[in-house]
Amino acid sequence: MLNRVLLVLSCCALPAIALADPVCLHPDATVGAQLYPSVAVLGDTVAVAWQDSRDVDFDVYLTTSLDGAASFGNPVKVNDDPAGDDQMYPDVAFAGDGTCLVVWQDKRSAGGDPLGGDFDTYLARCQANGVCGGNVNLHGQARPGSQVRPKIAAAGTRVAVAWQDNGRSTAADQGVAWDVYYSASDNDGSSFAPAIEASDDHGNFNTDADIAITSDGAGAVTWYNWSTGAWLSSFDAQGGLTARLPVDSQAQSRMYKPASITVSGGRYLVWQDSRHTAQSVRSDLVANNGIYWDLLAAFMPGDQSAPLSPVTVNGELALSQFAPALCGDGQDAYVCYASDHVLPDYRVLCALLPGDGSAPGKSVAAAPRQDDDPPLDQLYPACGVTTGHLVVCWQQQSIEGDFDIFCTRMARESLTAAKGDGHE
Numbered sequence: 001m002l003n004r005v006l007l008v009l010s011c012c013a014l015p016a017i018a019l020a021d022p023v024c025l026h027p028d029a030t031v032g033a034q035l036y037p038s039v040a041v042l043g044d045t046v047a048v049a050w051q052d053s054r055d056v057d058f059d060v061y062l063t064t065s066l067d068g069a070a071s072f073g074n075p076v077k078v079n080d081d082p083a084g085d086d087q088m089y090p091d092v093a094f095a096g097d098g099t100c101l102v103v104w105q106d107k108r109s110a111g112g113d114p115l116g117g118d119f120d121t122y123l124a125r126c127q128a129n130g131v132c133g134g135n136v137n138l139h140g141q142a143r144p145g146s147q148v149r150p151k152i153a154a155a156g157t158r159v160a161v162a163w164q165d166n167g168r169s170t171a172a173d174q175g176v177a178w179d180v181y182y183s184a185s186d187n188d189g190s191s192f193a194p195a196i197e198a199s200d201d202h203g204n205f206n207t208d209a210d211i212a213i214t215s216d217g218a219g220a221v222t223w224y225n226w227s228t229g230a231w232l233s234s235f236d237a238q239g240g241l242t243a244r245l246p247v248d249s250q251a252q253s254r255m256y257k258p259a260s261i262t263v264s265g266g267r268y269l270v271w272q273d274s275r276h277t278a279q280s281v282r283s284d285l286v287a288n289n290g291i292y293w294d295l296l297a298a299f300m301p302g303d304q305s306a307p308l309s310p311v312t313v314n315g316e317l318a319l320s321q322f323a324p325a326l327c328g329d330g331q332d333a334y335v336c337y338a339s340d341h342v343l344p345d346y347r348v349l350c351a352l353l354p355g356d357g358s359a360p361g362k363s364v365a366a367a368p369r370q371d372d373d374p375p376l377d378q379l380y381p382a383c384g385v386t387t388g389h390l391v392v393c394w395q396q397q398s399i400e401g402d403f404d405i406f407c408t409r410m411a412r413e414s415l416t417a418a419k420g421d422g423h424e
Contacts, residue, residue: 021408022367022396022406022407022408023072023406023407023408024404024405024406025037025048025050025063025072025075025393025404025405025406025407026052026061026063026075026404026405030052030054030404031054031402032052032053032054032055032056032402033052033053033402033403034050034051034052034053034054034061034395034402034403034404034405035050035051035052035380035395035403036050036051036088036089036090036380036395037049037050037380037381037382037393037394037395037405037407038050038090038091038092038382039092039327039382039383039384039391039393040092040093040094040100040384041094041327041384041385041386041391042094042098043386043387044065044066044067044068044386044387045064045065045066045094045098045128046064046065046068046069046072046384046386046391047062047063047064047065047092047094047100047126047128048062048063048064048065048072048092048382048393048405048407049061049062049078049090049091049092049102049104050090050395050405051087051088051089051090051104052075055083056083057083057084057085057086058086058087058088059077059078059079059087060077060078060079060087060088060090060102060104061075061076061077061078062075062076062078062090062092062100062102062126062130062132063075063076063130064100064126064128064129064130066128068386068387068389068391068409069386069389069391069407069409070409072407073129073130074130075130076126076130076131076132078090078102078104078124078126078132078135079104079106079108079122079124079135080124080134080135081106081108081135082108084111085106085107085108085109085110085111085117086106086107087104087105087106087107087108087122088104088105089104089105089148089149089150090102090103090104091103091104091150091151091152092152093152093153093154093159094154095125095154095157095159095188095189096154096155096156096157096158096188097157097188098128099125099126099127099188099189100125100126100127100128101123101124101125101126101152101154101159101189102123102124102126102132103121103122103123103138103150103151103152103161104121104122104150105119105120105121105122105146105147105148105149105150105163106119106120106121106122106135106137107119107120108120118144118145118146119146119147119148120137120138120139120143120146120147121137121138121139121147121148121150121161121163122135122136122137122138123135123136123138123152123161123189124136125189138150138161138183138192139183139195143167143195144167145165145166145167145168145169145175146165146166146167146175147163147164147165147167147181148163148164148165149163149164149207149208149209150162150163150209151163151209151210151211152211153211153212153213153219154188154189154213155213155214155215155216155217156215156217157186157187157188158184158185158186158213158217158237159184159185159188159189159192159213160182160183160184160185160211160213160219160235160239161182161183161192161211162180162181162182162198162209162210162211162221162223163180163181163182163209164178164179164180164206164207164208164209164223165178165179165180165181165195166178166179167179168202176205177202177205178205178206178207179197179199179202179206180197180198180199180206180207180209180221180223181195181196181197181198181209182195182196182198182209182211182221182233182235182239183195183196183239184217184235184238184239186217186238186239193239196235196239196240196241198221198223198233198241198244199223199225199231199233200244201225201227201228203227204225204226204227204228205225205226206223206224206225206226207223207224207226208222208223208224208256208257208258209221209222209223210222210223210257210258210259210260212259212260212261212262212326214262215330216237217236217237217238217239218234218235218236218237219234219235220232220233220234220235220260220267221233221235222247222258222259222260222269222271223258224255224256224257224258224271228246229246229247229248229251229253229254229255230246230247230248230251230255230258230269230271231244231245231246231247231258232244232245232246232247232258232260232269243305245305245306247269247271247298247307248296248298248307248309248310249306251273251275252275253273253274253275253277254273254274254291255271255272255273255274255296256271256272256273256293256322257271257272257322257323257324258270258271259271259324259325259326260326261326261327261328261333261353262328262330263328263330263331263332263333263353263354263355263357264330264331264332264355264356265299265301265302265355265356265357266299266300266301266302266303266304266357267299267300267302267307268297268298268299268300268326268333268353269297269298269299269300269307269310270295270296270297270298270313270324270326270335270353271295271296271324272293272294272295272296272321272322272323272324272337273293273294273295273296273310274291274292274293274294275294276292276294276312277291277292291320292319292320293319293320293321293322294312294313294314294321295312295313295314295321295322295324295335295337295339296310296311296312296313297310297311297313297335297353297360298310298311299357301357308357311359311360313335313337313351313353313360313363314337314339314341314349314363315341315363319340320338320339320340320346321337321338321339321349322337322338323337323338323379323380323381324336324337325337325381325382325383326383327382327383327384327385327390328353328385329385331355332352332353332354332355332416333352333353333355334350334351334352334353334383334385334390334415335350335351335353335360336348336349336350336351336366336381336382336383336392337349337350337381338377338378338379338380338381338394339363344375345369345375345376345377345378345397346377346378346379347365347366347367347368347369347378348365348366348367348378348381348392348394349363349364349365349366350363350364350366350381350383350390350392350410350415351363351364351415352415352416361415361416364410364414364415366378366381366392366394366408366410367406367408374399376396376397376398376399377396377397378394378395378396378397378406379394379395379396379397379403380394380395381393381394382394385412386409388411388412388413389409389410389411389412390409390410390411390412390415391407391408391409391410392407392408392409392410393405393406393407393408394406
């Protein structure tokens with residue numbers, strides 16, 4: 001069973017689906033911005049992490065639930081460095097021993113200088129009650145350049161982390177020669193093997209790394225090559241690289257934020273895609289620099305080595321769908337994403353991806369917009385699966401202009417009932 005887990009913020013869904021109104025995960029009095037939630041699930045234990053500027057610079061905060069996201073404890077600060085440097089883009093997963101592993105990009109090497117230092121990838125081991133241990137630089141002090149946007153996945157004692165790395169950059173390219181690396185652990189994340197490069201094209205930028213792992217310890221890294229599109233590199237149970245393949249070899253479009261997940265019948269690959277820009281029925285709108293984004297999914301049956309032709313998950317009347325988040329239970333998968341299908345703001349939608357590779361289910365609003373709601377965006381969702389529920393979290397714009405983290409629970413049977421209904 002795939003145990004790829006994401007930090008999620010819950011919000012409410014359609015009346016027939018929502019189990020509770022959206023819950024804000026931090027006190028109403030918290031100032032600053034709370035951004036980029038991530039969710040991990042182990043049974044009915046849920047962990048949510050995000051980056052938080054309540055103390056001016058960004059820190060990583062974590063909150064946990066022991067009742068399937070019905071309630072959450074008080075958030076705790078995860079990073080243990082002095083104030084003055086940013087910790088950003090956290091991701092979380094539960095190791096086989098029940099420890100919550102949190103990774104993030106960390107600039108403490110700058111020593112408070114906003115223009116100095118590189119980013120490193122740090123890891124902390126936290127207990128279900130939210131108590132976290134010391135922070136560990138995942139790559140040691142010798143690795144050159146910056147390691148950013150880390151993603152973590154776990155299954156049993158196997159843990160794997162992927163990240164975006166500019167260690168081969170020089171002054172001539174101004175630090176933007178990005179590659180994608182990963183590293184694996186066989187002891188619940190206590191130590192990691194040497195890094196392996198997942199991407200292999202040093203003539204282009206490689207970004208948007210993500211990682212997934214299955215119960216046998218094998219897995220896949222996905223990323224976006226700015227010239228050749230989205231790619232997937234698979235690795236075996238020992239962490240060794242086994243194959244690289246394009247997600248869609250026929251694509252001539254931008255393919256951002258690719259991610260993968262294993263289901264009963266094979267593997268899904270999901271990404272945001274610009275290929276339908278020329279056919280947009282909303283060409284009178286000029287947002288997104290004229291680019292029209294769809295959410296695409298491709299299914300790779302278990303007996304095949306390449307994905308089938310992609311299908312569109314969202315409806316055709318929305319200008320922009322972006323930031324897909326995948327989660328599942330090893331049988332079926334779910335994808336949640338931000339969509340402007342109801343102007344003037346972005347709302348989070350979720351859809352079922354059936355484990356047999358059949359048509360995606362109807363996209364359902366996690367927290368539908370009410371007539372008297374102010375236009376406040378819901379962005380960057382994360383999701384996880386508990387017993388009977390889909391937990392969804394996101395960052396939501398406040399009336400004051402900052403962002404807060406919200407979460408909700410959606411009944412899985414309601415999304416399953418929408419199987420094959422198609423677009424929202």
